[in-house]
Amino acid sequence: MITLKEALTLSNEELKEIKKEINKKAKEKKELGGYIEQFLDTELSEKGEGVPIAIKDNINVKDWEITCSSKILRGYVSPYNATVIDKMLNARLSPFGRCNMDEFAMGSSTETSQYGKTLNPHNPNCVPGGSSGGSAAVVGASLAIAALGSDTGGSIRQPAAFCGVVGMKPTYGRVSRLGLVAFSSSLDQIGPITQNVEDAAILYNIIAGYDKKDSTSAPVDNEKIVFDENKKLKIAVIDNYIDEADKDIKNAINDVIKELEKEGHTIIHKNLMNSKIDVATYYIVATAEASSNLARFDGMRYGNRIEGKDLKETYKLTRSQFGEEVKRRIMLGTFVLSSGYYDAYYIKAQKVRHLIKNEFDKLFAEADLVLTPVTPSTAFEFGSKKDPLEMYLSDIYTIGVNLAGVPAISLPIGKDKKGLPIGMQLIAKHFDEQTLFNGAKIVENIVKEAK
């Protein structure tokens, strides 16, 4: 597939041909299930005349049906554009195709979607990751030039790693959340999923920036990314994370670290707290916020209402359309916020969140970037995670980044013995996306040379 950088040089006529081609291929490869239209047997949704960009189904595009892959939102037609969509349209990018996702972004494999499975483009028996599994799969399968995803605990970076593409989560507050259906408001960020690091920077440059309509948007300067690949960086490698990961992942990362040292970058070795602490904190904070955010889905003003004999029954019938994982998280979030348990669980988790943020602050007092695996294993098989907790633990290295609000990028560095992509994660301090992209480009060059 043509890169985003190249596509931006094409005329609208030429882009029309590319869109035709994508529509044709999406039909031929229907079983991928990366686009929701592949389940609905329709042409890909379209807005504007520019470069086609696939959009996760939780980002509002005016006049599109947006469902978050949930039954409860079927029939909801968006009356407005998310700020990122307006910015894209102004930059000659055109939303093209709705990407499948875990229902309300709650999952790590896209298996909780109410439409059906999305396959991993490298092995149809494996999951594409999640929750932005559709976005990563269509880019990985050459069915999209680039895509937008959203990342609450790793939902851009983990599927990017599983599908062998680049996925980036900006600093919390860097990209407007207006028009992104809220899951966990203090953690959610929209970000790019692309074929290479340069394309990620191009799409990031377009969507980033202060938005007065989002009260959590950060009023900071928004300088465009300009690559400097000659910078020498100080990189903190997190030894205990790398040691815990599968052998192939460990070896691939150690090879990259060796090359970085050879090129004159300074490597320092550090450890972080047990990553299970991040997971525990996350599942309290995120479900608490989710149970509150998802209270709005009551079938009164939008979505699919199911009438009962009175108001209460209408609420309950309508909300029974939530899938099992969404219900589980609403239950858990309601529990940790309920009277008698609020201090013991919710406040405790918020305090631990402070500890996690302090750990990152300490690392960035010494280093420009932090280097970790994205996941402990490469893409796993469908149905292989038997209970919810096991699934939660597959996001173990990505969650701390959201809790601390820092930016991070996942990029492919090789393949394991089974031929599945291996991803590596770089993390930067708040609002230092420039150094993050510099580091990612340097690593991408190393990986290219090794091939």
Place this chain on the structure above:
Amino acid sequence: MKIDIKTIEKLENLSMVEIEDKEKMANDLHEIVSFVEMLNELDTEGIEPTFRVLDVTTPLREDEPLKTEIIKDVLAHAPKAKDGYFIVPKIIES
């Protein structure tokens, strides 16, 4: 903390979500809650709960009216609407 079916029933009422298999949900939540209780091993004495990760306060802006067509679009796709209003079930019982 033991989560039983009674707790699930209470949570169902708080969240307006009905659970079919209450026993399974109780077991799932019990397992997850036992897991997150590992946080109790961490000393958080004197630490402020972080509710925001950035040191910025919520910015204020002037409340200026804007003309928009959005109301029409919202009502056009509402489950039930008439004369510029949402139609909802009766809320006050007689």
